[in-house]
Amino acid sequence: MDVLTRETVLLGGHAADKLDAIIQSGETLVKAGYVAPSYVEGMLARERVMSTYLGNGIAIPHGEFDDLQSVYRTGVSVLQLPEGVEWEPGEKAYLVVGLAATPTSQQHIVVLTNLLEVLQDPEGARQLVHAADPMIIVERLTRSGSEQRSETRWK
8 A cells, every 4th residue: 555645645735823734634644544533633742742843844743652553554644735834933834744654664764765855955845835736746755766866867
């Protein structure tokens, strides 16, 4: 099963605040069957302990260690917020990437690796924030390292 699909990418969203964005992100994981509803509360609890804002307009809300029993299978949701939502004072998140991973799964590592690359590429992040097709986000965040090296080599 794929960890990120067209159905778990929400384009052109709006969130009243970061808690609303986390809830939307978590509910998408629930609807896709990745997690139990209780996982969403774990995502909110995690945010109260430590911010999940990475910078460059990206936040990665996820549950705490104790919430792993609420994860059925590894999955990722992406909430695109073109207007952004204040995550930290003076910092807006435009992409909210909800993460849920089983303890033994490594499937989410590809997505995290790709997110780190997007963080280092403001233009790439801007393209994802304004993508009109969810598959652009899916393909960018799920492509393998060999695909990325090949793409770089041919630019």
